Amino acid sequence: MIKFDRVGKRYPNGKDALRQISFELPAGQLTFLTGHSGAGKSTLLKLIMMIERPTQGQVFVEGQNLTGVGSRHIPFLRRKIGMVHQNHQLLFDRSVFDNVALPLVIAGFARADIGKRVRAALDKVGLLDKEKLNPIMLSGGEQQRIGIARAVVNKPPLLLADEPTGNLDPALSAEIMDLFHDFARVGVAVLIATHDLSLIARYRHRLLTLREGRLIHDGEEGVSQRDQDLALYARPREDRRGP
Amino acid sequence: MARNSRQRRPAGARSARTSVGDRLTAWRQHHRDSLRDALGRMARAPTAALMTVLVIAIALALPAGLAVLMDNARAITKGWDGQAHLSVFLKLDTAEDRQRALAREWDGFDTVARTEVITRGQALEEFKTLSGFGDVLEALPDNPLPPLIVVYPKDVAPGQVEALQRRLDNLPEVDNAQLDVAWVRRLHAIIELGDRMISVLTLGLALAVVLVVVNTVRLAIESRREEIVVIKIVGGTDGFVRRPFLYSGFCVGFAGGVLALILISLALWWLGGPIDELLRLYESEHSLTGMDPSTVLVLPLFSGTLGLLGAWLAVSRHLGDIEPQF
Numbered sequence: 001m002i003k004f005d006r007v008g009k010r011y012p013n014g015k016d017a018l019r020q021i022s023f024e025l026p027a028g029q030l031t032f033l034t035g036h037s038g039a040g041k042s043t044l045l046k047l048i049m050m051i052e053r054p055t056q057g058q059v060f061v062e063g064q065n066l067t068g069v070g071s072r073h074i075p076f077l078r079r080k081i082g083m084v085h086q087n088h089q090l091l092f093d094r095s096v097f098d099n100v101a102l103p104l105v106i107a108g109f110a111r112a113d114i115g116k117r118v119r120a121a122l123d124k125v126g127l128l129d130k131e132k133l134n135p136i137m138l139s140g141g142e143q144q145r146i147g148i149a150r151a152v153v154n155k156p157p158l159l160l161a162d163e164p165t166g167n168l169d170p171a172l173s174a175e176i177m178d179l180f181h182d183f184a185r186v187g188v189a190v191l192i193a194t195h196d197l198s199l200i201a202r203y204r205h206r207l208l209t210l211r212e213g214r215l216i217h218d219g220e221e222g223v224s225q226r227d228q229d230l231a232l233y234a235r236p237r238e239d240r241r242g243p
Numbered sequence: 244m245a246r247n248s249r250q251r252r253p254a255g256a257r258s259a260r261t262s263v264g265d266r267l268t269a270w271r272q273h274h275r276d277s278l279r280d281a282l283g284r285m286a287r288a289p290t291a292a293l294m295t296v297l298v299i300a301i302a303l304a305l306p307a308g309l310a311v312l313m314d315n316a317r318a319i320t321k322g323w324d325g326q327a328h329l330s331v332f333l334k335l336d337t338a339e340d341r342q343r344a345l346a347r348e349w350d351g352f353d354t355v356a357r358t359e360v361i362t363r364g365q366a367l368e369e370f371k372t373l374s375g376f377g378d379v380l381e382a383l384p385d386n387p388l389p390p391l392i393v394v395y396p397k398d399v400a401p402g403q404v405e406a407l408q409r410r411l412d413n414l415p416e417v418d419n420a421q422l423d424v425a426w427v428r429r430l431h432a433i434i435e436l437g438d439r440m441i442s443v444l445t446l447g448l449a450l451a452v453v454l455v456v457v458n459t460v461r462l463a464i465e466s467r468r469e470e471i472v473v474i475k476i477v478g479g480t481d482g483f484v485r486r487p488f489l490y491s492g493f494c495v496g497f498a499g500g501v502l503a504l505i506l507i508s509l510a511l512w513w514l515g516g517p518i519d520e521l522l523r524l525y526e527s528e529h530s531l532t533g534m535d536p537s538t539v540l541v542l543p544l545f546s547g548t549l550g551l552l553g554a555w556l557a558v559s560r561h562l563g564d565i566e567p568q569f
Contacts, residue, residue: 042569045569046569049476049567051566051567051568072480072481075475075478075479075480075481075483076478077478078475078476078477078478079477079478083476083477085569089469089472089473089476090473091469091470091473093470102473102474102477103477103478105269105273106474106477106478106479106480106483107261107266107269107478108261108265108266108267108268108269108270109261109265109269110261110265110268110269111272113265150477162569
């Protein structure tokens with residue numbers, strides 16, 4: 001679904017945000033992406049979303065090499081990617097329904113179809129009865145679930161989540177993770193960028209760990225290896241604050 | 244999308260697809276929605292919208308109103324050129340027979356349409372009746388008025404009339420051949436100059452309208468930054484993002500054009516009485532005419548186009564700055 005082939009990103013100021021990154025995310029797999037602030041998580045997500053372009057190597061989404069994708073086609077690429085944000089990125093000038101419907105309106109779905117799909121997505125995240133409300137009236141957990149409904153409403157093959165449980169308590173985080181598991185089960189490739197060590201420890205999923213722009217760990221190897229990596233990552237405690 | 248649909252994806256979620264027909268319908272729908280959204284935003288912030296519209300209306304009403312006045316001036320003075328004639332004053336001692344002979348002779352010129360003889364006696368009578376100074380003239384020993392032949396040229400083009408004037412002026416019997424249309428010419432020159440000035444004014448104020456809209460739309464873009472970011476994240480094209488702003492630019496411009504028409508009509512109504520009075524004093528049958536129908540139609544569209552242009556400039560300049568961040 002996603003393939004990074006020796007990808008490097010150097011910003012104009014000379015800073016290497018990513019170096020020689022190679023990995024592949026198959027369909028139906030849930031993967032954690034971690035690393036302290038400035039390790040390159042955001043840059044990696046930006047490369048997938050084509051907000052930035054790599055300065056070295058190649059990124060593939062659904063087998064398509066992004067190097068050849070012109071800026072006019074970026075919106076069409078993004079329609080294949082559902083994006084969930086830590087701060088939800090909801091629009092408070094419209095209803096829950098209209099927030100979730102936005103990707104479908106943009107993609108040009110028929111009216112009747114939009115209604116069906118939006119209600120299916122809201123049903124999935126358990127907010128069917130809130131469709132007419134303004135998202136500002138809902139709790140943080142509910143807002144996050146609206147964000148997820150919006151990300152999956154057009155059934156993208158790829159779901160990216162940037163600190164999806166950042167502001168949520170463990171019970172709500174578990175609910176959100178259950179949703180992600182459900183999507184992975186039906187074949188969506190899910191990539192979750194997170195600082196949340198307890199979350200990573202609780203689920204045994206593939207883990208990609210970035211440090212200073214390099215991929216220092218990739219896999220579900222023995223717990224000892226994971227703990228070692230986590231300890232490595234956890235050492236600079238002052239860096240653990242969110243972005 | 245079509246290209247990728249050919250490649251088999253491993254088992255997994257099938258991303259939702261849309262037919263061409265659906266997309267066309269949705270595209271039209273988005274145009275409707277964008278228009279409604281633009282009007283809705285104006286209605287929700289009426290004061291701000293009215294200010295912008297008013298600025299545009301004033302900027303357009305000024306040159307358009309002046310153009311209407313110029314049209315009237317042109318219409319009033321149009322007939323005057325047709326009456327262009329030369330007043331050829333003969334030497335005082337020219338006999339009446341000689342005067343008539345000359346008139347007949349000039350009648351034969353290619354460039355002369357007709358002539359009219361005004362003898363010294365007739366001139367005196369006319370002067371008495373028109374001026375009311377008859378008593379004064381009677382006190383004089385002699386009739387001081389010269390014999391006059393009024394010459395109507397065939398061709399009133401500037402060069403032709405002057406040539407005829409020079410030719411007649413050089414004849415021995417002629418004291419002075421006076422071109423009576425000189426002041427009309429000057430007036431026409433002034434009207435011409437006025438037209439040019441209106442053009443310059445229109446250009447400058449049209450630019451001002453565009454800049455007003457650029458600024459308004461720039462602020463609108465700034466206030467809808469979050470929405471733009473979200474639209475870009477979920478795959479909205481630049482066209483999709485641009486559309487509502489283009490519509491609001493057009494709406495503001497169009498409304499400004501309509502309001503300009505209203506302002507001009509009010510001004511014409513206000514000026515109509517005094518101007519008609521003035522024209523009556525000049526014995527003109529002309530009365531103030533309003534805007535012609537084409538202006539009524541064109542002004543709002545022109546103004547709307549300026550708004551569209553301003554919005555387009557603002558959007559293409561500022562939209563690129565807004566990119567999703569993590």
